[in-house]
Amino acid sequence: MTTATDVNQPTLQPAAPGSRRLSLPVLLLVIAGGLALTSIVRIITGADGITNVSQMSTALQLAVPIGLAGLGGLWAERSGVVNIGLEGMMILGTWFGAWAGYQWGPWTGVLVGIIGGAIGGLLHAIITVTFNVNHIVSGVAINILALGATRYLAPLAFEGVQGGSAKQSPPVESLGHFTVPGLSDWLSTLNSKGWFFLSDIAGLLGGLVTNVSWLTLIAVALIPATWWILWRTPFGLRLRSCGENPIAAESLGVNVYKYKYLAVIISGGLAGLGGVFLSIVANPFYLEGQTSGRGYIGLAAMIFGNWMPGGLAIGAGLFGYTDSLNLRGGAENVHALLLLGAILLVIGAIWSVVKKKYVTSVITLAVGVLVFLWYSLTDEVPNQIVSATPYVITLLVLSLSAQRLRMPKADGMPYRKGQGK
Incomplete structure (x- = not known):
């Protein structure tokens, strides 16, 4: 008898012509090579800030909301639903997280922010899965709706409250940070030596163990968790089969609607968590316009990562690093x-x-x-170029990596229950 677990067939996820998935050792060699080139540039230019501990710590903080939005996009698109609405779901996460956080504590804010993003995901699922509306149209509508809803709710909830205004919430209590004692100081000392490669590795690792939020730790853990769930469990197999060939999945007993709904709701929850990070960790309050397009950059990181968690994490790190150049010696570092x-x-x-x-x-x-x-021929770059660097890097990375990408086969395609009969 054929069961739903039999959908793990090679025909469901063929490799793109000419494509080759990087193994972990090769990927580590590529990262090491990139770090070695960066070290050479640092020594030649004298721009020690490009790999110091504070730069890497800032880059990690800026990468987390991008990575969470990208993870949300990955869950949705692996089930066959394009989620352009990540930006709107992040906006809902920022508002609901701050609203609940200043009243009942930051961890309650985290939970409510996730629920806020998940509500956006549920709305997207109803529109696209049940009513079969174009996914792009639905996502854009959710972005507009989320922005309008939070602009309407913010004055009602925050205006007249101490520390709040029509566009800003009262401060939210910190979730707390941790630093690995001993190891952080040792890595900072090694980074300050300016040695080739070793100091740069110390700066990278030091940023991962110095003044790190607990929510950052959760976000980093979600990367391998997502990989394990989607690629090593029957649940993940069925969900991915819906994004590759929903008709074949349905013929083998998979409830395609259920898995699409679950994936898009989880997608919204992850994007909402990214929004919570912005309104509780990055800044201890909600502020209108706080997401600044990070939902779209998260979508770009997911595409750069070829719809895989590991590649997505690298893409988010790259975009977070370029964004951090705005905050720490941007002009000198960008010139280097x-x-x-x-x-x-x-x-x-x-x-x-x-x-x-x-x-x-x-x-x-x-x-x-x-x-x-x-x-x-120049000694520095204009500040306008420094500010535009994250977005320019986004465009360049996507254009240069477009040749090796392979999205799920049924991503964005309309599906009706029973259409294969």
Whole structure:
């Protein structure tokens, strides 16, 4: 007798033509190589701030809400539902988290913020799964609705309350931070030595163990948890089958509607948790416009990561790092990273030659030369470019990685129960 667990067939998730999934050792080598190049650039330019502990700690804090939004997008899209509404669900998380947090404590705020985001996810599921409305239209509508709802509710809830206003909530009590004693100081000392590679690794690790919020720890743990649930359990297998071939999944006994609903609600909850992080950890209050497009950047991180948790985490870290340049010596650090960009472009041109893509190689090399000239002929970059760096990096990363991407086959496609009969 055929059961629902039999949907684990190779035909459900074929590799894209010419694609090759990076193994963990290869991925670690790529990360180490990137860190080594960054170390060389740091030594040449003298921009020690690009890998110091405080820079990495800030980058981690900025990466967490992006990563949580990206995880939300991954859950939804693995079930076949495109979730452009992540930004709106994050907005709901910021408002509900701060609203409950200042009244009943920060951990209650975390729970209520997750519920707020999940309500947005439920609404998206009803519109797209039950009523089969276009996923993009529904997501945009939720973003607009969430923004309008919080603008309406904020004056009612916060105006007239001590520390609150029509656009800001009263302060929320801190969730608390932790630092690994001994290890943090040792890594900071090693980072300050300025040694090649070792000091840079110390800066990276030091940022992970210094002044870290408990919510950050939970967010980091959700990355391997998501991988294990979606790729190592029958529940995850059925959910992913809905995003690959819902008709085949239904024929094998999978309740496709149920799994799509669960995935999109979880998606909203994760995005809401990202919003909670912004209104309780990053800033101890709700502020209108607080998300600043992080839901969209989270979606970009998910796409960069090829709909996989590990790749998503790397993408979120990259975007969080570039965003942190705005806060700590941005102009000097961005100018130093121009040299790193030029080196990476030259490496990309060489790789294109190996792949016999000669036109691509010439274009890439020309851009690399221009970036190097920009670095050589200037001492700093304008502040406007520093502010735009995270968004420029988002566009560049997506354009350069587009060739190797493979979304779930049925992602965004309409589905009606029983249509395969």
